[in-house]
Amino acid sequence: MTNLPAITSRDPLRRGFVALPWAVACGMLTYAFIAGGYFVTVMSFAMIYAVFVIGLNIFMGTAGQVSFGHNAFAALSGYTSAVLTATYYWEPIAAFAAGLALALLVALVVGWPTLRLKGHYLAMATLAIGLIVYEIATQWQSVTQGYMGISGISPLAFWGYEIVSERGKLFALVLIVLLASLAAARLRASRFGRALAAIAGSEDAARALGIDVAHYKLAAFLVSAAYAALAGSLFVHVVEFVSPEVFGLHMVVLAFTMLYVGGIGTLGGPILGAVIVSLLPEMFRGFKDYQDLFYGAGLIILLIYAPKGLAALSDLLPRKGRA
Amino acid sequence: MTPVLEVRQLSARYGRVEALHEISLSVADGEFVAVLGPNGAGKSTLMRAIMGLIANSGAVSFRGAVLPRQSPDTCVARGVVLVPEGRGIFAPMTVAENLELGAYLLNDADEFERRRTRVFDLFPRLRERLGQIAGSLSGGEQQMLAVGRALMANPKILLLDEPSLGLAPKVTDEILGTLALLNKGGLPIVLVEQKAPLALRLTSRAYLLSVGRLVAEIDPRTITSHDELARYYLS
Amino acid sequence: MTRKLLTALAALAVALSAAPSGAQQVYKIGISAGLTGYAATVDRGWRDGVEIAAAALNAKGGIMGRKIEVITEDNRSEPQEAVTVYRKMISSDKVEIFLSGCVSAGNFAGAPLTVRAQIPMVLCSILPQNPDHVKWAFSTLPPAGFEVATRLEYLKGKTQIKKIGVLHDPSPYAVLQKNIAEKTASNYGLELVGIEQYKQDDADLSVQISKMHAAGASAILKIGLGGTTLTAAKNIKQLGLDMLMLTSIEDLAVFRPVAEVLGDKFFFVASPSQVYDALPDSPMKAEITKFLGPWKAKYQDRDPNWGARGWDAVQITAKAIEQGKSFEGARVRDQLEKITGFQGTTGVYNMSPTVHQGITVNPFLLASIVGGRVIVVK
Numbered sequence: 001m002t003n004l005p006a007i008t009s010r011d012p013l014r015r016g017f018v019a020l021p022w023a024v025a026c027g028m029l030t031y032a033f034i035a036g037g038y039f040v041t042v043m044s045f046a047m048i049y050a051v052f053v054i055g056l057n058i059f060m061g062t063a064g065q066v067s068f069g070h071n072a073f074a075a076l077s078g079y080t081s082a083v084l085t086a087t088y089y090w091e092p093i094a095a096f097a098a099g100l101a102l103a104l105l106v107a108l109v110v111g112w113p114t115l116r117l118k119g120h121y122l123a124m125a126t127l128a129i130g131l132i133v134y135e136i137a138t139q140w141q142s143v144t145q146g147y148m149g150i151s152g153i154s155p156l157a158f159w160g161y162e163i164v165s166e167r168g169k170l171f172a173l174v175l176i177v178l179l180a181s182l183a184a185a186r187l188r189a190s191r192f193g194r195a196l197a198a199i200a201g202s203e204d205a206a207r208a209l210g211i212d213v214a215h216y217k218l219a220a221f222l223v224s225a226a227y228a229a230l231a232g233s234l235f236v237h238v239v240e241f242v243s244p245e246v247f248g249l250h251m252v253v254l255a256f257t258m259l260y261v262g263g264i265g266t267l268g269g270p271i272l273g274a275v276i277v278s279l280l281p282e283m284f285r286g287f288k289d290y291q292d293l294f295y296g297a298g299l300i301i302l303l304i305y306a307p308k309g310l311a312a313l314s315d316l317l318p319r320k321g322r323a
Numbered sequence: 324m325t326p327v328l329e330v331r332q333l334s335a336r337y338g339r340v341e342a343l344h345e346i347s348l349s350v351a352d353g354e355f356v357a358v359l360g361p362n363g364a365g366k367s368t369l370m371r372a373i374m375g376l377i378a379n380s381g382a383v384s385f386r387g388a389v390l391p392r393q394s395p396d397t398c399v400a401r402g403v404v405l406v407p408e409g410r411g412i413f414a415p416m417t418v419a420e421n422l423e424l425g426a427y428l429l430n431d432a433d434e435f436e437r438r439r440t441r442v443f444d445l446f447p448r449l450r451e452r453l454g455q456i457a458g459s460l461s462g463g464e465q466q467m468l469a470v471g472r473a474l475m476a477n478p479k480i481l482l483l484d485e486p487s488l489g490l491a492p493k494v495t496d497e498i499l500g501t502l503a504l505l506n507k508g509g510l511p512i513v514l515v516e517q518k519a520p521l522a523l524r525l526t527s528r529a530y531l532l533s534v535g536r537l538v539a540e541i542d543p544r545t546i547t548s549h550d551e552l553a554r555y556y557l558s
Numbered sequence: 559m560t561r562k563l564l565t566a567l568a569a570l571a572v573a574l575s576a577a578p579s580g581a582q583q584v585y586k587i588g589i590s591a592g593l594t595g596y597a598a599t600v601d602r603g604w605r606d607g608v609e610i611a612a613a614a615l616n617a618k619g620g621i622m623g624r625k626i627e628v629i630t631e632d633n634r635s636e637p638q639e640a641v642t643v644y645r646k647m648i649s650s651d652k653v654e655i656f657l658s659g660c661v662s663a664g665n666f667a668g669a670p671l672t673v674r675a676q677i678p679m680v681l682c683s684i685l686p687q688n689p690d691h692v693k694w695a696f697s698t699l700p701p702a703g704f705e706v707a708t709r710l711e712y713l714k715g716k717t718q719i720k721k722i723g724v725l726h727d728p729s730p731y732a733v734l735q736k737n738i739a740e741k742t743a744s745n746y747g748l749e750l751v752g753i754e755q756y757k758q759d760d761a762d763l764s765v766q767i768s769k770m771h772a773a774g775a776s777a778i779l780k781i782g783l784g785g786t787t788l789t790a791a792k793n794i795k796q797l798g799l800d801m802l803m804l805t806s807i808e809d810l811a812v813f814r815p816v817a818e819v820l821g822d823k824f825f826f827v828a829s830p831s832q833v834y835d836a837l838p839d840s841p842m843k844a845e846i847t848k849f850l851g852p853w854k855a856k857y858q859d860r861d862p863n864w865g866a867r868g869w870d871a872v873q874i875t876a877k878a879i880e881q882g883k884s885f886e887g888a889r890v891r892d893q894l895e896k897i898t899g900f901q902g903t904t905g906v907y908n909m910s911p912t913v914h915q916g917i918t919v920n921p922f923l924l925a926s927i928v929g930g931r932v933i934v935v936k
Binding site: 036037038040041042045138139141145146147148149151152166239240241243245246250285288289291292 | 593594631632635636637638641642645646647648649650662663666667669670686687688690691728729730733
């Protein structure tokens with residue numbers, strides 16, 4: 001489950017391999033800071049997605065569950081932030097707190113019955129949540145303005161200090177991602193994290209050890225919903241606009257791609273996946289109509305040559321036997 | 324002797340199929356009891372029902388107190404601990420992490436160390452393999468880990484579901500030997516086995532299960548040949 | 559593997575360093591268009607119209623001596639992608655004006671960026687809602703009310719129908735039209751007895767249609783693009799209902815099979831360019847002729863409606879630049895506001911500081927298809 005031992009490997013080639021995706025990711029972030037331009041926007045979106053995927057990884061990677069519906073929590077919090085700041089002029093932090101509370105409440109109400117379901121049933125139930133929230137966003141026009149979307153959302157601000165420059169936003173997002181990742185790492189190393197890993201291994205065996213499985217699954221669901229909510233609110237403040245498509249099924253597909261390309265269940269996977277998957281289409285933008293083709297091919301190559309994700313690249317090399 | 328574990332009219336079903344029919348049995352303090360029966364007799368179901376891992380009707384009490392139905396964490400907290408069929412170890416985790424999960428309900432570092440030292444005394448090989456991924460252990464070592472992990476919960480009664488499954492006879496002997504040692508130390512044990520002769524060597528009493536029903540309670544000393552045991556199933 | 563990754567990195571580096579070169583003598587137009595996704599048909603038409611107009615102007619020496627360069631980026635009909643491509647065209651390509659497609663949400667999402675960069679936009683979509691953003695945005699789209707009015711006028715003047723229903727999808731432009739129909743129907747002596755909504759991918763609309771028919775409606779205003787128009791037509795026929803269907807503007811290719819199903823019970827709102835042959839000689843027809851020449855040469859029978867609006871957007875831009883004798887964003891914006899009486903292919907544009915949606919006189923016609931030929935209903 002942990003991929004940390006790989007980093008301690010003494011084999012220089014192996015170490016180089018492990019470091020390569022990180023070098024690319026850090027290089028791209030640094031490049032974005034120095035060069036500026038639209039690359040800052042691409043990387044900012046990548047960081048917002050990273051927050052979302054870090055949360056999803058707790059539920060799917062660590063706890064071994066499946067959810068197709070976490071976009072719902074991003075939408076709930078994102079829309080709450082949008083409406084409260086654009087229409088009622090709340091402070092972004094206060095609006096986020098309200099959005100987070102709403103997302104957690106819905107996660108609790110939905111998670112309580114559905115998390116007793118297993119496998120496909122749970123996945124289908126979560127898919128339904130995502131679709132329902134999307135429908136609400138399009139239909140409840142007096143509040144969400146439907147497909148028209150909400151503009152005039154206040155920019156990212158912390159305690160009255162507004163971040164206007166694109167570089168400033170990216171810097172703040174990188175910090176948030178590092179904190180979010182750190183929190184996820186600590187969570188994983190805790191008793192709670194070990195219980196989740198046990199549930200992922202075998203629900204039955206975990207229960208036989210006295211782990212209250214339903215309770216922990218719900219807790220993992222709530223934690224990952226909180227990450228999704230944070231990502232949703234960050235998105236609307238960075239773009240200063242929201243419409244339902246932003247949190248549509250598209251978000252789920254992209255997040256899954258990032259999770260698997262980066263490496264599900266690994267600590268660094270979500271960040272790597274978010275950065276690389278966001279970069280990929282930009283690499284091929286010059287190909288115009290063939291961009292999607294190259295993007296798809298790029299993804300397939302990554303998944304063939306790094307089936308466990310970029311965070312587990314050392315697995316590619318022939319093993320010399322493990323200690 | 325007053326029984327520590329008492330099972331009264333325990334029934335369980337999988338969907339519409341009744342897998343366990345009103346089983347009643349008891350285990351006295353310090354006793355080593357076997358539950359025997361052919362494949363599909365309901366032995367594993369019985370263990371899972373006692374632990375509350377599946378829906379059931381009937382009552383299970385431990386040291387005079389009734390265990391709440393379907394609450395395995397309460398069972399573990401009170402000291403009723405199961406080594407599940409197929410070991411149930413967490414293959415991607417290290418040996419150390421598996422042992423930690425065994426003491427999941429414990430929140431005391433000193434006590435944790437004491438328990439771990441005791442496990443290492445019983446299974447020195449686990450100490451050597453501490454940092455290794457559990458999935459890469461040999462079958463025997465995995466079974467040792469499963470028992471060791473159960474011991475980390477500081478059981479007051481240990482239930483084992485076919486620990487000999489898939490192991491070489493020599494390794495099986497080693498593990499059963501350790502169980503005998505634990506029992507001598509005063510720990511009551513319930514051992515589920517398909518291979519009756521193995522279990523009868525160690526235990527003081529045996530229950531015979533067939534198609535979800537309790538068919539006999541026997542004294543191993545009176546059984547001297549395999550044919551005699553077969554008689555119980557045929558009668 | 560390492561070499562593959564290095565190659566990929568090199569490709570990335572090249573893509574990133576493709577910095578603008580020789581930027582002096584060209585005027586850069588940026589298009590954020592949904593070349594893929596739900597807006598693809600409309601936005602490809604718009605883009606091709608912009609390109610044809612740019613080519614026509616370049617053939618005559620460009621605008622004030624500068625050649626036009628058109629840069630199009632695909633926003634996949636998604637607002638998030640639109641933000642990325644707006645940023646790219648602002649900072650990497652350094653475009654000087656945006657003539658963007660019909661993905662409203664994408665243009666709204668990009669508006670804060672263009673306003674900050676002081677780049678005006680002339681859009682195919684409706685205008686942003688935010689007053690700060692509207693200042694820099696202009697639209698070639700006739701007000702949504704015109705499409706509704708054309709149909710209501712016909713029903714009032716040429717039929718005995720008194721009760722009608724509205725069938726629409728949830729897109730912003732359709733909802734806008736629905737709201738206007740709701741408000742204005744009574745002005746035409748018509749009673750709106752049913753408003754029903756559907757989703758763009760619905761495969762059956764008979765429930766909605768039956769409900770409106772049961773309420774007494776004998777005509778349906780169908781508002782929304784795509785295959786649902788044919789679905790609605792088939793449902794009306796299957797149910798054996800004696801109802802007229804009057805649809806919003808759409809690609810003519812969509813309408814031909816609909817006309818085969820409903821015959822003379824089917825009418826649609828048309829742009830002047832779509833009924834070119836039936837138009838009397840007028841300044842508008844002369845402008846459409848200028849556009850249709852190169853359009854037909856390149857695309858033959860393809861529907862000219864959206865392309866014609868893209869053509870207009872370029873002409874308006876050229877006019878604003880020439881009026882102000884400046885390519886500078888803020889100046890072009892100011893001059894766009896001063897464009898009045900400008901004859902385009904879709905109508906006459908009259909902009910002002912308060913009106914950024916320039917077509918103020920209804921240019922639409924009601925048409926139907928008889929024997930495979932598009933005719934204007936007089």
